[in-house]
Amino acid sequence: MKWGMVIDLQKCTGCGECAAACKLENNVAIVEPEESALGRSMLWMDMLTMYEGEYPLLRVRLIPRPCMHCEHPPCTKVCPVRATYINEEGIVAQIYPQCIGCRYCMAACPYTVKSFNWYKPEWIKENRATKNPDVSVRPVGVVEKCTFCHHRLQKAKEQAKYENRELLEEDFQPACVESCPTGAIVFGDLDNHEHHVSHLKHSPRAMKLLEDLGTEPKVIYLTEVD
Numbered sequence: 001m002k003w004g005m006v007i008d009l010q011k012c013t014g015c016g017e018c019a020a021a022c023k024l025e026n027n028v029a030i031v032e033p034e035e036s037a038l039g040r041s042m043l044w045m046d047m048l049t050m051y052e053g054e055y056p057l058l059r060v061r062l063i064p065r066p067c068m069h070c071e072h073p074p075c076t077k078v079c080p081v082r083a084t085y086i087n088e089e090g091i092v093a094q095i096y097p098q099c100i101g102c103r104y105c106m107a108a109c110p111y112t113v114k115s116f117n118w119y120k121p122e123w124i125k126e127n128r129a130t131k132n133p134d135v136s137v138r139p140v141g142v143v144e145k146c147t148f149c150h151h152r153l154q155k156a157k158e159q160a161k162y163e164n165r166e167l168l169e170e171d172f173q174p175a176c177v178e179s180c181p182t183g184a185i186v187f188g189d190l191d192n193h194e195h196h197v198s199h200l201k202h203s204p205r206a207m208k209l210l211e212d213l214g215t216e217p218k219v220i221y222l223t224e225v226d
């Protein structure tokens, strides 16, 4: 089993719903603009700004970018305390109580998907009720990142076991996938022929970010049709 994601840039409008849903689902703290300007934004799903063409035919595009959950993740290799690792299902995970906040993993990640908690995360009163009880809030001084909504996988597995059946593709879908209004994000087991992603990954439009680095991302993009 190898969980992975396909993002179809032909369907994606850059609306950012996926990024907003990720923040809410995973209790990702909202950072003040002044802190954000210092590079302290907390984003598990970011929207990358891409520039295509040249002025006056310049086109600006926003592209969703979660953790790539690399098959060969550089971040796990540099952690001195093994607080980040790749599990048997291909998800690159963080062990928050073990993290010493050295940020080596952030420096090693070529996709800049990791965020550091500079402060104790806080929510304004009005937003406290929206916190997801299934996801722990990370403390000050640790690094955090996208987990492919791993907590949903745990629940889905338990439900399937309770019903004495196999885990189905629709049982486990991250929040970003569910929220996308255009169905641009597809998620599933890249090794399972019954899952859509296992076919989409072979599309002639398939490409991976910074593929030359050999990290083998499990997030695959489908390029736009000309």
Ligand code: SF4
Pocket: 011, 012, 013, 014, 015, 016, 017, 018, 019, 064, 179, 180, 181, 182, 183, 184, 185
């Ligand atoms: S929600 Fe869907 S359409 Fe909107 S930015 Fe995310 S992937 Fe693109």
